[in-house]
Amino acid sequence: MKIESRSQGAVMVVEVNGRLDAAWADLLLGTVRDLVREGHDQVRLDASCLEYLSSAGIRTLLKIRRELEAVSGTFGIGPAAPFVQETLRMSGLEVLLLDEIPPAVEAQPAAGGTPVANEAAVAAAAGTRFEPHVLAASAKITVTAHAGWRPWQPLLDNHCIEIPLPRPRFGLGIGAAGRDDSDIRGRLGDFVAAAGSVAWLPSDGADRPDYLEQNERFLPRLHVIQALVGEGDFSHLLRFSPAAKGDCVNLSDLYEQVLQTTRADAAAMVCLVEVEGLVGAALARSPGWIKESDQPGQFPELREWLSFCGERVHPQSQALLVAFLCRDSAHPLAAHLTPVPARPGLLAHAHAVVFPFRPLPQGVVDLETSVAAVFEDNTPLGLLHLIEDDRPLVGLGESSFIRGACWCAPVHPALEIIT
Amino acid sequence: MLDLRQIRKTFFPDTPNEVQALCGIDLLIPEGTFAAIIGTNGSGKSTLLNAVAGAFELDQGGIHIDGREITTWPEYRRAGLIGRVFQNPFAGTAADMTIAENIALAMRRGCRRGFGLALHRTARAEIAERVRTLNLGLENRLDNPIGTLSGGQRQALTLLMATWRRPRLLLLDEHTAALDPKSAAQVAELTLTLIRQEKLTALMVTHSMQQAVQLPERIIMMHKGRVVRQYEGQEKDRVRAPDLLAAFDQVRRREQLDPAVAALLAKQYG
Numbered sequence: 033m034k035i036e037s038r039s040q041g042a043v044m045v046v047e048v049n050g051r052l053d054a055a056w057a058d059l060l061l062g063t064v065r066d067l068v069r070e071g072h073d074q075v076r077l078d079a080s081c082l083e084y085l086s087s088a089g090i091r092t093l094l095k096i097r098r099e100l101e102a103v104s105g106t107f108g109i110g111p112a113a114p115f116v117q118e119t120l121r122m123s124g125l126e127v128l129l130l131d132e133i134p135p136a137v138e139a140q141p142a143a144g145g146t147p148v149a150n151e152a153a154v155a156a157a158a159g160t161r162f163e164p165h166v167l168a169a170s171a172k173i174t175v176t177a178h179a180g181w182r183p184w185q186p187l188l189d190n191h192c193i194e195i196p197l198p199r200p201r202f203g204l205g206i207g208a209a210g211r212d213d214s215d216i217r218g219r220l221g222d223f224v225a226a227a228g229s230v231a232w233l234p235s236d237g238a239d240r241p242d243y244l245e246q247n248e249r250f251l252p253r254l255h256v257i258q259a260l261v262g263e264g265d266f267s268h269l270l271r272f273s274p275a276a277k278g279d280c281v282n283l284s285d286l287y288e289q290v291l292q293t294t295r296a297d298a299a300a301m302v303c304l305v306e307v308e309g310l311v312g313a314a315l316a317r318s319p320g321w322i323k324e325s326d327q328p329g330q331f332p333e334l335r336e337w338l339s340f341c342g343e344r345v346h347p348q349s350q351a352l353l354v355a356f357l358c359r360d361s362a363h364p365l366a367a368h369l370t371p372v373p374a375r376p377g378l379l380a381h382a383h384a385v386v387f388p389f390r391p392l393p394q395g396v397v398d399l400e401t402s403v404a405a406v407f408e409d410n411t412p413l414g415l416l417h418l419i420e421d422d423r424p425l426v427g428l429g430e431s432s433f434i435r436g437a438c439w440c441a442p443v444h445p446a447l448e449i450i451t
Numbered sequence: 452m453l454d455l456r457q458i459r460k461t462f463f464p465d466t467p468n469e470v471q472a473l474c475g476i477d478l479l480i481p482e483g484t485f486a487a488i489i490g491t492n493g494s495g496k497s498t499l500l501n502a503v504a505g506a507f508e509l510d511q512g513g514i515h516i517d518g519r520e521i522t523t524w525p526e527y528r529r530a531g532l533i534g535r536v537f538q539n540p541f542a543g544t545a546a547d548m549t550i551a552e553n554i555a556l557a558m559r560r561g562c563r564r565g566f567g568l569a570l571h572r573t574a575r576a577e578i579a580e581r582v583r584t585l586n587l588g589l590e591n592r593l594d595n596p597i598g599t600l601s602g603g604q605r606q607a608l609t610l611l612m613a614t615w616r617r618p619r620l621l622l623l624d625e626h627t628a629a630l631d632p633k634s635a636a637q638v639a640e641l642t643l644t645l646i647r648q649e650k651l652t653a654l655m656v657t658h659s660m661q662q663a664v665q666l667p668e669r670i671i672m673m674h675k676g677r678v679v680r681q682y683e684g685q686e687k688d689r690v691r692a693p694d695l696l697a698a699f700d701q702v703r704r705r706e707q708l709d710p711a712v713a714a715l716l717a718k719q720y721g
């Protein structure tokens with residue numbers, strides 16, 4: 033099969049030539065996804081030279097249409113060979129057929145958020161365009177720190193507390209879902225919570241994260257031994273995208289932009305990002321197993337308790353990231369964060385849960401809808417506590433991102449601390 | 452039942468070529484259990500099977516089959532309890548001897564007194580009957596030299612011979628690896644049938660994650676002379692080939708965690 037794309041005004045026309053079957057369907061999907069990544073959300077398929085269309089091909093066309101609709105884009109088949117029209121009609125899928133190539137839908141004006149006319153904030157950090165939107169100028173996040181357990185002490189019963197994590201709470205830390213404290217003792221792992229969804233990586237040998245989603249009357253709850261939980265409205269939405277193909281932004285640059293945008297010394301953020309590469313670690317063995325005689329913090333014993341990514345992982349995937357950051361060491365939040373080597377004076381803590389790539393709509397988007405969509409038809413692939421690897425020469429560097437949406441706000445100086 | 456306790460074997464000890472091939476293996480394979488052993492090259496899979504079969508003396512540890520300690524038994528004596536099939540289809544049979552003669556040899560294995568290669572009519576009928584179950588049409592070719600058969604056919608016969616006298620333990624070392632995909636699938640299916648029919652206790656080394664997931668009821672993952680992970684029961688039912696690859700990845704990452712990375716992590720975790 034031959035796939036070629038050309039732009040026709042605001043519309044991208046993808047011409048397919050030959051057989052669209054299971055063997056070629058993924059290639060077409062990949063091609064369209066690349067177009068979407070590049071910002072094209074009006075896509076037409078020119079099927080006039082298509083010779084064969086199998087169910088696998090049709091399934092892919094429907095998938096493409098779903099993905100584009102999810103980003104407020106459009107997709108349809110423009111000119112089509114008679115048998116294609118016939119096949120689709122017989123399958124009751126004439127919705128995929130367009131009589132003509134309609135004029136492109138006007139880009140949606142940013143609803144709700146007001147773009148910030150602040151030259152300094154909009155200025156790009158090395159190759160990335162930042163586009164801040166004000167959501168609720170004076171909003172602040174109240175943070176609760178659950179600091180029952182500190183690494184690497186043996187776990188005591190009173191280190192563990194069960195907390196609900198419904199919307200609009202968000203957070204990160206170490207915890208597990210289960211019946212009671214004794215049930216989760218052997219499975220405690222890193223977690224991320226936002227917009228009613230909680231993902232955690234059980235440390236009982238599971239290779240993939242597990243997750244809970246808020247649903248009608250069901251509220252996700254987690255037993256945690258260490259957590260930072262934020263609650264409140266976000267003041268800003270920071271959209272960012274590469275200025276040129278190949279550009280990306282480091283996590284510490286994103287931190288800096290968040291502090292500038294929110295004009296704060298301490299901030300909290302929830303992001304949906306397209307990943308360039310992640311660097312981090314995760315608990316490999318539950319802290320619940322630590323005995324008085326163990327030294328989990330020391331090499332080589334540390335190998336049993338933590339796993340390190342070893343390379344930049346999850347390129348081209350999508351991640352939901354939660355972070356707390358602060359550049360004032362006197363701020364009560366500082367005690368729960370660790371230094372960011374790339375930005376002396378900055379402290380942060382970030383966890384990310386990773387999904388297969390899925391494009392994000394442009395402009396001002398809603399956090400809950402976006403996170404729900406991410407969890408909807410994908411199961412998480414991985415979960416990491418993000419760490420900057422600043423080892424000389426061999427270091428893997430920082431996690432970095434291609435584009436994304438970052439909801440952020442200053443953190444209220446009065447922190448609730450539960451020990 | 453196979454019971455291994457703290458098995459250790461180092462090749463070329465105290466020389467620059469020293470290899471710690473088995474580093475204290477504890478393994479209990481209950482009666483009638485079919486287990487697959489997976490692991491990277493050089494992880495000690497074959498060495499483990501060789502240790503059980505008695506190819507060399509252990510440095511340490513004990514081997515028990517059905518409650519009998521056989522640690523000090525010589526290899527030929529263990530052959531009475533153990534059936535083996537290797538990767539090479541040409542290793543298990545004598546090429547110049549006929550199918551019937553090869554099988555007669557296998558029937559005598561472990562018997563104190565042989566009955567000679569001259570086959571009696573009833574024995575011949577039994578051989579033809581069992582060879583027929585392979586569905587390869589070989590029952591009509593019992594007097595052909597085994598060297599005239601394909602690798603897949605030879606491996607199927609070797610398997611039949613190894614299980615002829617219902618061994619207490621069956622050891623398979625990548626026995627489908629040298630076959631073309633279609634023959635490999637047929638031999639794998641035959642393996643499963645024989646093991647289930649006879650309710651054999653079996654250990655199968657394989658590099659095929661698909662086989663490991665589909666055939667046995669237990670998976671043993673080895674790395675650098677150790678058992679690093681086992682999947683059994685529902686966990687085994689749930690596991691898929693990509694999960695096994697992910698688990699290998701985890702093992703590999705663990706090795707990359709050197710003191711410098713440890714220092715980095717220690718800073719982050721306080």
Ligand SMILES: Nc1ncnc2c1ncn2[C@@H]1O[C@H](COP(=O)(O)OP(=O)(O)OP(=O)(O)O)[C@@H](O)[C@H]1O
Nearest residue numbers: 462463470472490491492493494495496497498499
């Ligand atoms: N007889 C022997 N003498 C010396 N070294 C040996 C001997 N047998 C095995 N080794 C060494 O022991 C280690 C384990 O080898 P083994 O053959 O058991 O690995 P394996 O897991 O079966 O690998 P493969 O998947 O390649 O078959 C290797 O380093 C190998 O070189």
Ligand SMILES: [Mg+2]
Nearest residue numbers: 496497498624
């Ligand atoms: Mg081997």
